[in-house]
Amino acid sequence: MRRGCDVGEWRTDPTFAMCRALVDGAELSSFVGGPFDVRAVTAAIRPEATDGFLLDEVPWEHFPQGDHVREAVHLLHTGDSPLRTGTGVVSGMCANDMRAATVLAVPFLIRIAADTCHPHRADALAEVSSPARARHFGVASRNELLLHRTDTRDDTLYDDYGVEVTGYPAGWSVAAARAAITADTALLLPLLNDPSPATRIRAAYALATAADPDRTVRAAFRTRLGAEEDPIVRAALVLAAAETTRNHPHPPTTEWIRELWRDRTQAPEVRLAAAIGWLCLTDEPTPDDLCVAVDDLASDERAHAMDALPWMAAASRSGETGLRHCIREMLHPEQPDPAGYDDPWAANQSSRRLVGWGPRQQGGRGCQ
Structure with a gap:
């Protein structure tokens, strides 16, 4: 071809x-x-x-x-x-x-x-x-x-x-x-219950782009989360719910996601996904307990495992997993790019901002 x-x-x-x-x-x-x-x-x-x-x-x-x-x-x-x-x-x-x-x-x-x-x-x-x-x-x-x-x-x-x-x-x-x-959400929603974890993740990733004014898709994510046992798939469902909520705001869902990262009984992958999702849904200053939880849970092994999530795979860069990149951008913006990372736009940051391609000012604040 x-x-x-x-x-x-x-x-x-x-x-x-x-x-x-x-x-x-x-x-x-x-x-x-x-x-x-x-x-x-x-x-x-x-x-x-x-x-x-x-x-x-x-x-x-x-x-x-x-x-x-x-x-x-x-x-x-x-x-x-x-x-x-x-x-x-x-x-x-x-x-x-x-x-x-x-x-x-x-x-x-x-x-x-x-x-x-x-x-x-x-x-x-x-x-x-x-x-x-x-x-x-x-x-x-x-x-x-x-x-x-x-x-x-x-x-x-x-x-x-x-x-x-x-x-x-x-x-x-x-x-x-x-x-x-x-x-075609009616064709995709059943795939959230597919026997294959990879299929369930990809279905959530696709459904998160759908318009959801009546919160049908978001409800399906929460329903599946109640039955899901795979921690990576659970993390995918949380990120999917956060993406849908970012584009169709729903304060109760934002609060639910906040409680997920605070809940010590949740799998570490779920808490990390919830922390990232919640940060994207609010302009509130970053709570100290979120910083502590994320830094404690985000081991290198877990960061690499979470690159199985398409959101994290897309956020990754050369020499840096998606989770690590999100944590650095959201919680530790003072940290430099990882060694060996070559940003082809670095020499022209001002022009990037003029056309809307550069980094915007962050909501809230990072970890202190």
């Missing part, structure tokens, strides 16, 4: 005309709801097409590298080739900041994941939430961890998400992916 984006191929892509027009001064709002608005395109896919895997009904060709995404979905679904399964295409393109076409795959990936007999269901589930997140790798601060940037605007390309490497508005892709996941 081809990877990457050939320049000549990209310039013949239909969406290139839209992106070129935007560069030349066209209003983004003039493309809202049209054939290159991935939010409208995804919403218009017929349920019969997704349920029946009628891939030819989807206009993959409207978006950069859409043919590669279609092929990946086909290979995942059919398993025709033992050497080419389509695994990693969606997440790889998202890592390369090309999400638009991958969004169209989300409803199909969810159906593969929900099929308990499908040999590639775990691979599909691992890809589901990739288009629904952006600008989250290496993020570990109270202000930005677990944050859904809601300022997706139709009047400017330069909202909180900016543009993808192709010039496509990234906020449109993220919003479309989250809407697709929200539409």
Whole structure:
């Protein structure tokens, strides 16, 4: 399967005309709801097409590298080739900041994941939430961890998400992916009870991106936590509940998460996840007992084990686990970067802040 984006191929892509027009001064709002608005395109896919895997009904060709995404979905679904399964295409393109076409795959990936007999269901589930997140790798601060940037605007390309490497508005892709996941929460919720711990973690990670105004998803996380025995999965459910609560504030849930990190009967992984989640949900100064608990519980072995949580894996950096990075950013901001860490942006911090890419001022205060 081809990877990457050939320049000549990209310039013949239909969406290139839209992106070129935007560069030349066209209003983004003039493309809202049209054939290159991935939010409208995804919403218009017929349920019969997704349920029946009628891939030819989807206009993959409207978006950069859409043919590669279609092929990946086909290979995942059919398993025709033992050497080419389509695994990693969606997440790889998202890592390369090309999400638009991958969004169209989300409803199909969810159906593969929900099929308990499908040999590639775990691979599909691992890809589901990739288009629904952006600008989250290496993020570990109270202000930005677990944050859904809601300022997706139709009047400017330069909202909180900016543009993808192709010039496509990234906020449109993220919003479309989250809407697709929200539409299929009924298929994802049963996966919280799957026999595989990895599947339960990935289901929680995907569901945490869904809109949850009536708190159905959040209630499912708490219900599953009551039955869950695996400490890493329990930690995942806590982080998922915190992410949902950050984007749909609910003070009782914030207080519940606070009590979890204070509860000495909880597994250390749960208390650590709750401490990080609670810090992201409040601007209160960091309590001394939280600092003591986190520093006491966060052993190197546990920090590496918690990188099995996709939130922590995304927050990790070269030479530093995600948990350690979160603790340093949130509780010990005076500590330097780990030895050997090379920040390519360090020489240009001021310009990063001007465009909203640099670290923001932390809420509350760190440990004293």
